[in-house]
Amino acid sequence: MPIEMTTLALRLGISRCLLGEEVRYDGRHNLDNFLTKVLGRYVEWIPVCPEVEAGLGTPREAMRLVGNPQNPRLITIDSKIDHTRALETMTTNRIEELKNFDLSGYVFKKNSPSCGIERVRIYNEHGVPSRKGVGLFARAFIEQFPLIPVEEEGRLCDLTLRDNFIERVFSYRRWQAFVQSGVTKQALAQFHMIHKYLLMAHHPQQCKVLDRLIGKAHQHRPKELAHRYGELFMKTLAVKATVRKHLTVLQYIFGQFKERLGAREKAALLGGIGDYHRGLTPLIAPLTLIKHYVQVFDITPLRDQVYLNPHPNEIMLRFHV
């Protein structure tokens, strides 16, 4: 059976300034309307402002990353005060606390020397910037929680990236619930089975690698197996699903029950798939039709596929695939 998510809370970490709290260095905020007004209806936010929690106060002098991109320092721009130690101490303590929250995702503020997850400006000894930095807190968080989906608010303006992030958050939540319910080899095979078409839509080759891992499950201890599977599962979903890959999956699914359809039903479904291919309708249109036939003809292997049965809240949040 699909994993029941209706009673599971979605809890996401977030850079506190994105919620409209005036914690920026200049005493202002970075309120993000999509996060607060749309996504916020479905998730519980766990806000963190690394710089305020490190005791640097608001307002405070602006700071930037300086030195080696692998091991940068956090230095104020004018007075050259080094706040690296304060940030690192805060980070160690906060990450320890966050382990108790079962976060299913994290939205970071872009470009911040504390919160940015990529392309943050870092300055060399001559004061020349490059876009190779990662914010100190964000880097430590990603190292500690490598499977948790993370994104920057700026990238969430890209509707495809937004949909992918939301899908990964829901998928990771299902994975968390599955692990918490106790991993057995049989249960993992079932988990894989219901995610099969979703995985194929992201990375068909990696889906086959997961197939082989499940096929050789007897060679691994359950804990090690779950660890390997979880890592590859989330990596596979991080690869962007494309219209072409969705099309392949839709045609594959269609092939599994086309013999049971009459001529008019076949034409309707192929027409729906074609409209999606041409960009005339979103993915949910042919999926709804397929789901209808799966129920009418009681096609067991397809009935529980997450690909056909995303969580209702996930449907509400994803419009652009």
Ligand code: SF4
């Ligand atoms: S970007 Fe991070 S450190 Fe800066 S104000 Fe926002 S939450 Fe605080």
